Amino acid sequence: MTAEQRSLLALDFCGLALSSPIALLSGCVGFGEEYTRVAGFSNADVGAVCLKGTTLEPRLGNAPHRVYETPAGMLNAIGLQNPGARHVVEKILPTLDFSETRFIANISGSTVEEYEEVARIFDDSPIDAIEINISCPNVKAGGVAFGNDPEMSARVVEVCRRATGKPLITKLSPNQTDIAHNARRCIEAGTDAFAVINTLMGMAIDIESRTPILGNRQGGLSGPAIKPVALLKVHQVHQVCRDHGIPIIGQGGITTAEDALEFIIAGATAIGVGTALFYDPLVCAKINAGIAAYLQRHGMGTVEQLVGTLVTERPATQCTS
């Protein structure tokens, strides 16, 4: 990509300077360095990297199997395996190359107090922003149980807001009736941004043994299969965010530059790539190039000009039949 194309992709997200609208999604890239094993992959190609969901104490996660391919996507039930917030801050963050990209913590808890404590631990660290995961479908307590209740969601955001001055991104679940209402309550509680959406709950069964394939019985569905759902949720949340200047990281099944552009037009300022990496670890450079080419073709000077430009009034056409 040329320097000019690179400059088209740069943007501001809650005061963070991102070099590209792409964020690598939580749970897909470990604690930030795993994909650098792949020759040709670079964290410098993405605007931000969201680290694996982190809780106060270490967690071993769920029993195997934890992942399973499904039509146009996959189920996962990892169960928030992580070494605990203190370990992440003390042992892992010092090994990350902050010159390449922005790193975002992704926090979880079984209680409101746990969220607050984890947010406080990351507040006292070089992390660039904190994403509140109130939408994990794979744990018994907290997670999506909080995310589906707008009042509980708002309480979690409120305590995290007290615990940190860093940008706060609230990750919303698609497994709820009125995502726009939930978003409104989270804005009132002090969120700076949203991530939309987390995975949809799903299941797969081995018909020979008549047992669930996933050790956790159920899991979260991701990949192209959920893209249309995610796009609509981004559109709905954008209606609420627009007037407050609150940005969205749109995500769910993004695989190509065209997918990314759809999300940006629907109202996402940044876009997340997760499951697509599993098929093509070098996909981000291709998405960057595709977005830049589109912006040039449409005479736009920056990707921010495209955000939320969905045209809903159809131009009048003559009826011929």
Place this chain on the structure above:
Amino acid sequence: MNDRAHRDTIFVEECEILAHEAHPGAQHILRIRAPRIAAHARAGSFAHLQCDPLLPMRRPLSIMRVDAQAGWVDFLYKAVGEGTRLLARRGTGETLSVMGPIGTPFSPDPARPRTLLIGGGVGIPPMLFLAEELKRRGAPWAPFVIMGSEVPFPFQARPSRMLVPGVPEGVIAAMPLLEDWGVPSRLASRQGYPGCFEGYVTDLARAWLEALEPARREEVAVFSCGPHPMLEAAARLAREYDLPCQVSLEEFMACAVGGCAGCAVEIRTDAGPAMKRVCVDGPVFDARQVFGA
């Protein structure tokens, strides 16, 4: 300060299919052109393949052989489900996207050059790779390979020219490639294939161990890849004779680079149970960590 030694160790290559042979029992041997993977693979490494553009996920397969000079990589796989069945349809001249080499390889200990390699079914590939690697290293490495299969072996067995003490009379079937390399091997099956040991690979292994003098036995290390019950039996045998044993595990995978924790299995460590990723912490593990001491 930063330990970034892992960086740039896995290559994504668009690979031409050079040969693709079908064998009985839905087994297939695939040769691809993958110069970077061939140059860096070690015994125990695997690759992550796009079987078909229609599928959303890749499939992991062990690397069986490489030729770093010629730049090719061989796999042996069984078509068991949608992914491997679609792969079996791909023909010579087509291209596949393949990532590799991946994983922590086998680590033979020079203090134990008498390596006993036990492969079962489609667990044969990494054993063949290890045998070739040890053959290349030469003396004092002395591998003995036992392969088991309940479907016809994906090669024409040949009567061995190499005597192996402890192997029952009449058990003469060997793998031609290993014979050519001067590496002794024997085959086992319960299907009554001619020249094969009739029974489990671990029973044949036991006969071989029993025939060794105690001092020689102390130079033995066991390496195994195959179905889980076979690995467990190999680990039990090693424990009984107080031998170190390394096993290669399988688990469902998404990323295969350590990013998703989807392939984690429970491992015993001094600090208690831990979840380790088969893709990068493995696939090769110490058998005691998997099955207990």
